[in-house]
Amino acid sequence: MSKISRSDKLAILADAAKYDASCASSGSVNRNSAKSGGIGSTGGMGICHSYAPDGRCISLLKILMTNYCMFDCLYCINRSSSNVRRAAFTVQEIVDLTLDFYKRNYIEGLFLSSGIIRSPDYTMEQLVEVARRLRVVHRFGGYIHLKTIPEADPDLLKQAGQYADRLSINIELPDDESIARLAPEKDGKLIRRSMNNLGKKVREAKAERKSSRKAPLFAPGGHSTQMIIGADASDDAKILTTSNGLYGSYGLKRVYYSAFSPIPDSSSNLPAQAPPLLREHRLYQADWLLRFYGFSVDEIMQGGSAGQLDLTIDPKLAWALQNRARFPVNINLADREILLRIPGLGGKGVGKILQARRFSALRLADLERICQSVKKILPFITTADWHPGKQLDSLNLYDRLKPPPEQLSLFEA
Amino acid sequence: MNMVTGDIQGAYRITLASEVDRDGWRDHARRLLQAGIAPEQVTWTVEGRRDAGELDLSPSAILPAQNSDQPSRPVRISKTLLSLINTALLHSNADRFNLAYRILWRAQSLPGLHRNPADPDMLKLNRYAKAIRRDIHKMHAFVRFRKIGDSAGREQFVAWFEPDHHITEAVAPFFRNRFTGMDWLIVTPGASIAWDGHKLSVGPGGCKDDVPQEDVIEAEWRTYYANIFNPARVKIGAMKSEMPMKYWKNLPEAELIPSLLEQAGTRVDAMTAHTPEDVLFDDKMDKPAANLPASLDQLYALLEQRADAPMEKFSDRLVRGSGPDRADLMIIGEQPGDQEDREGKPFVGPAGQLLDRALAEAGIDRQQTFLTNAVKRFKYTQRGKRRLHETPNVGEINYYRWWVEQEIRLVDPGLVVALGATAARSLTGRPVKIARRRGEILADAEGRSILITVHPSYLLRIPDEQGRQVEYAKFMRDLQVARDFVN
Numbered sequence: 056m057s058k059i060s061r062s063d064k065l066a067i068l069a070d071a072a073k074y075d076a077s078c079a080s081s082g083s084v085n086r087n088s089a090k091s092g093g094i095g096s097t098g099g100m101g102i103c104h105s106y107a108p109d110g111r112c113i114s115l116l117k118i119l120m121t122n123y124c125m126f127d128c129l130y131c132i133n134r135s136s137s138n139v140r141r142a143a144f145t146v147q148e149i150v151d152l153t154l155d156f157y158k159r160n161y162i163e164g165l166f167l168s169s170g171i172i173r174s175p176d177y178t179m180e181q182l183v184e185v186a187r188r189l190r191v192v193h194r195f196g197g198y199i200h201l202k203t204i205p206e207a208d209p210d211l212l213k214q215a216g217q218y219a220d221r222l223s224i225n226i227e228l229p230d231d232e233s234i235a236r237l238a239p240e241k242d243g244k245l246i247r248r249s250m251n252n253l254g255k256k257v258r259e260a261k262a263e264r265k266s267s268r269k270a271p272l273f274a275p276g277g278h279s280t281q282m283i284i285g286a287d288a289s290d291d292a293k294i295l296t297t298s299n300g301l302y303g304s305y306g307l308k309r310v311y312y313s314a315f316s317p318i319p320d321s322s323s324n325l326p327a328q329a330p331p332l333l334r335e336h337r338l339y340q341a342d343w344l345l346r347f348y349g350f351s352v353d354e355i356m357q358g359g360s361a362g363q364l365d366l367t368i369d370p371k372l373a374w375a376l377q378n379r380a381r382f383p384v385n386i387n388l389a390d391r392e393i394l395l396r397i398p399g400l401g402g403k404g405v406g407k408i409l410q411a412r413r414f415s416a417l418r419l420a421d422l423e424r425i426c427q428s429v430k431k432i433l434p435f436i437t438t439a440d441w442h443p444g445k446q447l448d449s450l451n452l453y454d455r456l457k458p459p460p461e462q463l464s465l466f467e468a
Numbered sequence: 469m470n471m472v473t474g475d476i477q478g479a480y481r482i483t484l485a486s487e488v489d490r491d492g493w494r495d496h497a498r499r500l501l502q503a504g505i506a507p508e509q510v511t512w513t514v515e516g517r518r519d520a521g522e523l524d525l526s527p528s529a530i531l532p533a534q535n536s537d538q539p540s541r542p543v544r545i546s547k548t549l550l551s552l553i554n555t556a557l558l559h560s561n562a563d564r565f566n567l568a569y570r571i572l573w574r575a576q577s578l579p580g581l582h583r584n585p586a587d588p589d590m591l592k593l594n595r596y597a598k599a600i601r602r603d604i605h606k607m608h609a610f611v612r613f614r615k616i617g618d619s620a621g622r623e624q625f626v627a628w629f630e631p632d633h634h635i636t637e638a639v640a641p642f643f644r645n646r647f648t649g650m651d652w653l654i655v656t657p658g659a660s661i662a663w664d665g666h667k668l669s670v671g672p673g674g675c676k677d678d679v680p681q682e683d684v685i686e687a688e689w690r691t692y693y694a695n696i697f698n699p700a701r702v703k704i705g706a707m708k709s710e711m712p713m714k715y716w717k718n719l720p721e722a723e724l725i726p727s728l729l730e731q732a733g734t735r736v737d738a739m740t741a742h743t744p745e746d747v748l749f750d751d752k753m754d755k756p757a758a759n760l761p762a763s764l765d766q767l768y769a770l771l772e773q774r775a776d777a778p779m780e781k782f783s784d785r786l787v788r789g790s791g792p793d794r795a796d797l798m799i800i801g802e803q804p805g806d807q808e809d810r811e812g813k814p815f816v817g818p819a820g821q822l823l824d825r826a827l828a829e830a831g832i833d834r835q836q837t838f839l840t841n842a843v844k845r846f847k848y849t850q851r852g853k854r855r856l857h858e859t860p861n862v863g864e865i866n867y868y869r870w871w872v873e874q875e876i877r878l879v880d881p882g883l884v885v886a887l888g889a890t891a892a893r894s895l896t897g898r899p900v901k902i903a904r905r906r907g908e909i910l911a912d913a914e915g916r917s918i919l920i921t922v923h924p925s926y927l928l929r930i931p932d933e934q935g936r937q938v939e940y941a942k943f944m945r946d947l948q949v950a951r952d953f954v955n
Contacts, residue, residue: 058931062688069695087645092665096646102609103710105721107697108728110706117696123938135942138903143932155685156692158625158650159613172934194649316700332701411586421586 059142061152067142071122071133072168076281076311078103078114080163080198083220083276093194094157095164097220101198102163115166115200116156120144120181124170128227128238130286130315133170143172146181150188157197164198164220165189171204179207179215186218198276205241205249212249213273216256221276221308224250229297233287247305253278254305277308284338285330286315290362295341295352302346312338337364344370347402348395367457372398375435376456379447382435387416398456399431431456480510484565487514487634487658490557497569501543507573512565545575549582556596560633567592603633608642610715611654614683622665624651628679628718631656640668655679676718686720693721699732760874764793767874771844778864782845783809789840789875790814796954798838798881799823800872802890802923806855809846814839819925823887826924826940830947838879842886842894843868865894876916882954883909884916885947888923895920907946909953917953921946 080101087096103112121143122133132139144152153165167185171178182201189195200221203212215222224246228234231243253274260273280301282294298310314335341364344350348371358373359365365373375382375398384393386408394405407425411417416439422429434446434456446452480500484492493512500510553568571589575581584590613625625647636659643652644663653662655674662669707725716722761767768788771777787804790813807817815823827834843864848855872894876884886892892900895918902922910918922943930936 062691065688066691066695069692073696073698088648089645092649094647094649096642102605104609105693105719106707106711107693108704108707108725108732109698109701110703111698111701112710113693113696116692121932121934123932123935125938125941135938136903136906138901141930141935143934152688156689158623158647159615159683159685159689160611160627160647161689161692170938172938196646314701316698407585410583414580414584414586417586424588424591425585 061144061148064142064144064148065118065152067140068119068122068144069117071119071139071170072117072166074132074313074316075117075166075168075202076111076313077200077223077279077309078112078117078166079221079279079309080114080200081276082308083198084272086196088194088196091194091196093196094154095194095196097164097196097198104161104163114163115198116153116162116164117166118144118149118152118168120149120167120169120178120185121172122170123172126171126238126240128241130227130237130283146184146188149185150193153189153197154193154195157195162197164200166200166202168202169204171206175204175206176208176211179204179211183211183214183218186215190218200276203249203253205246209249209252212253213256216253216260216273217271219274219276221278222253222257222274223279223281224253226250226280226282226297226301226310228283228287229289229294230287233289237286250278250280250301250305250307254307258306277306279307279309279311281311281313284312284314284335291334291338291341291359291364292352292356292362294338295345295355298342299345299352310342312342331366333366334364337366337370341370349392350374368453369398371396372431372456376453382447383437383443384435385437386422387412387439397432397435399428399435400426480505482510482512482565484512484514488558488637489514490554493557493565493568497572498543500569501572501576507566507570510566510569512569513562543572543576544579545572546579546582549575552582552593552597555600556593558600558634558638559596561596564596567596600633600635603631604635604639606715607631607635607639610711610719611643612718612720613647613652614680615685616680619651622649622651626652626679627654628674628676629654629656630718631658634658636661637670640670644668683720690721690724694724694728697728699728699735702729702732704729761878764789764875764878767871767878771871776867777845778867781849781858782847785809785812785846786844787812787814787841787846788844789838789879791838791840791879792836793879795836795838795879796882797832797836797885797950798840798876798879798883799885799887800891800894801839801841801887802925803841803843803860804846805857806846806848809855814841818928819923822924822927826943826947830944830951832947832951838875838881840872840875842872842891844871860890862893865890866897869894869897882917883950884918885950886918886920888926891923892920907942907949909949919946919950919953 080097081099083097085098087098088094101114103114105113107113119133121141122139123141123143124131124133124135127134127136131137149165149167153162156162157164165185167182169178169182182203186199186201189199198221199219200223201215201219203215203222203224205224212222226246227238227241234241234243234246256273257277260271260275263270264272282297284294294312301307301310312335314330314332341355344355345352354374355364355370356362357377358370364370368376375396381396384397386394391405391409394400394408395402404426408417408422411421411425415421418440419429419438422438426432433441434443434452437443482496482500484496549571553571557564557568567589571581571593574589581587582590585594607629611627611629613627616624616626618624636654636656640661640663643654643661647663648665651662651664653660655678657675658673660671660674662671711719711722716725761770768786772786783804787808801815801819804814805817805819808814808820814820824834827837843860846855847858847860847864849858850856884895886895889900889902892902892905895912900920902920905920907921908919910920912918922939924943927936927939927943930939
């Protein structure tokens with residue numbers, strides 16, 4: 056039988072990896088090759104080297120080592136019962152491909168994941184070997200993200216953390232019951248135990264680095280996870296509660312939401328249609344409110360109904376409309392936390408307001424210069440020369456503030 | 469204090485050495501400031517630049533040389549503002565030197581100026597600095613190296629890039645720190661930068677033709693780009709805002725975008741269309757003989773006599789099923805192979821040996837199992853001395869369907885296992901997706917139990933060892949289901 060070329064394998068194994076949302080290459084240590092004489096550097100926010108027509112950044116070479124898999128998770132294109140074309144890279148092929156791409160400045164590094172072959176331990180060993188060869192043999196200084204396998208030996212996890220910038224374990228679905236139903240070989244408890252273990256190691260290594268610069272690194276870019284949206288019946292409240300718990304308990308850097316995407320040859324137990332991408336977008340916005348704006352899940356859900364976020368308007372605006380008594384806010388007097396709650400005002404805008412108002416009481420003209428758009432925030436603020444009057448009480452405020460319909464059609468494609 | 473003459477606007481004309489002569493700007497700015505010359509009186513220009521439409525009427529005044537006898541006024545500037553100006557000075561707009569000097573001038577009496585984001589001058593300076601940071605970021609991102617060769621153990625790469633602003637020299641350290649282990653040259657219209665493993669050098673600008681137009685790896689990069697794109701989510705606006713079209717002409721992957729977008733719709737439709745597979749069985753079947761054969765011997769004798777059997781490309785030899793006349797388990801393959809045809813027995817070739825091994829491991833006794841094929845003769849193409857297997861078509865499978873049915877009736881097994889698509893089609897009368905149906909006990913119209921799995925020859929065709937292992941494990945799992953069902 057003729058061998059599949061590296062290019063054919065790449066086609067199959069990149070296609071198989073595209074349902075993973077994360078392509079982040081940020082948040083790791085600053086590293087460069089000036090001393091090592093090798094290839095690669097990391098630092099700062101990471102670089103998106105290209106963008107696909109799906110609007111997503113291409114930062115890393117995101118591939119599977121193999122899409123052969125013993126597991127049969129219904130939502131997954133690589134499940135054992137799917138009749139997609141299969142292929143497997145050798146360890147060296149992945150190493151070479153990463154270096155070939157990196158040297159041409161196509162990528163920031165590698166995001167490697169894999170179907171489970173032979174055994175979870177065997178698979179994990181191969182993943183670790185790729186990272187080891189890149190770092191040790193080729194003095195590769197670029198970004199490495201390894202998707203770890205929760206069923207694998209904790210010792211392998213430890214090795215993975217020595218070479219990788221980031222590790223991740225996918226939680227997959229918001230609750231254990233759904234995992235049991237849709238991913239029969241997986242175990243929600245085990246996934247969370249591995250995640251806990253991972254979080255602990257990341258924390259410990261960080262603490263040790265504080266006391267000694269020479270302490271070994273362990274996944275300095277932290278760990279993340281991914282949840283599939285719309286493959287089971289979980290509502291937004293359930294999803295956000297799960298995320299909130301994950302951030303709190305395991306110190307995760309990010310929870311990625313991936314709208315369930317119809318996959319070729321899908322199981323009849325799954326919806327045939329994707330949930331609107333807007334839902335995924337709203338969840339990201341809500342996630343942001345949880346992490347950076349001091350909102351609680353309950354507060355965010357006040358803006359929705361029946362456990363679902365409002366798809367028409369963003370969750371902060373939805374919350375504000377349910378809490379009109381808290382507005383208008385005086386831009387010149389309010390504290391940072393209060394300013395952060397104004398719909399249409401982000402962290403940067405708030406920072407600029409706090410700075411600028413030290414010089415003089417802000418007027419509308421000042422705001423227009425320092426904010427992206429004041430139109431959206433007008434009903435919720437007062438300035439030296441502006442008061443929204445009775446706008447806030449008007450019943451059609453919702454309709455006036457919702458985005459114009461043509462903007463929505465972007466997502467219908 | 470120095471006395472300054474010529475208080476007409478633009479009386480002082482400063483010519484900087486180059487577009488990126490930030491040191492020159494700083495020296496002049498300091499001296500102008502110390503001489504108390506207001507920004508309105510100064511015109512900034514760059515050596516060799518043609519300032520269109522401007523008439524040089526006043527002879528450029530020569531700046532007062534610094535008078536060491538008099539104490540110079542200290543120039544005050546915060547570090548933050550200085551670094552912001554340093555960034556903004558790389559902007560391509562000709563007014564940047566003047567803007568920066570005006571801010572410096574104003575900052576002397578307004579020390580907190582740079583902290584006021586609402587000030588119009590600061591707003592502009594911040595906008596310029598932001599444009600520079602973005603331009604630098606995009607250059608980090610969109611430079612594409614092409615390999616031109618190896619020399620003394622080091623690989624050599626060249627790239628062409630067109631930045632919006634005068635940033636080329638400023639990005640050189642980034643590329644050195646990242647690509648230390650290789651030699652590289654980046655050519656832009658305004659300047660070129662190079663690294664040879666020891667030092668960075670800056671040279672004159674060039675043009676696109678200075679750089680090779682191909683690299684062997686680009687085909688793989690395009691393959692990656694096309695396959696990482698998810699056609700179920702198209703967001704062109706998001707893509708264009710981060711990767712503006714002006715960059716596309718120098719990005720090898722960008723030429724794929726139109727065709728990817730064009731195909732996206734059809735690809736999604738293909739994904740979401742659930743094939744109607746609700747009806748698995750089709751009972752319509754030709755009944756060629758009026759009398760049902762009473763035994764297997766009679767059945768095969770009858771079949772051998774028939775003149776209407778498809779013969780083109782087929783061997784003459786009919787390969788009978790093998791096993792006990794009555795069995796709990798019956799396994800149906802596709803058709804006899806080369807070796808089966810020579811020996812006149814089913815499952816004796818390589819696939820048969822793999823099946824033997826799998827049956828033994830699954831705890832199934834081959835001697836107690838009835839083995840046969842959906843098509844009873846070997847279909848092949850002659851290639852030299854070799855006879856290459858050829859898959860039977862639908863008509864050929866259908867021809868033998870009734871005969872298979874009779875075999876099942878006579879052997880009367882508790883379970884029929886279909887190996888591969890041909891056997892599955894023979895049993896169901898319809899095309900079957902093996903991956904979706906495998907491993908389950910299905911019931912046909914007569915209530916007979918059927919299990920579908922892959923053909924062992926499929927396992928032999930998998931090129932990777934790892935893939936074979938996984939697929940073999942799955943095959944074993946299906947056989948174990950069959951064993952548990954009949955036991």
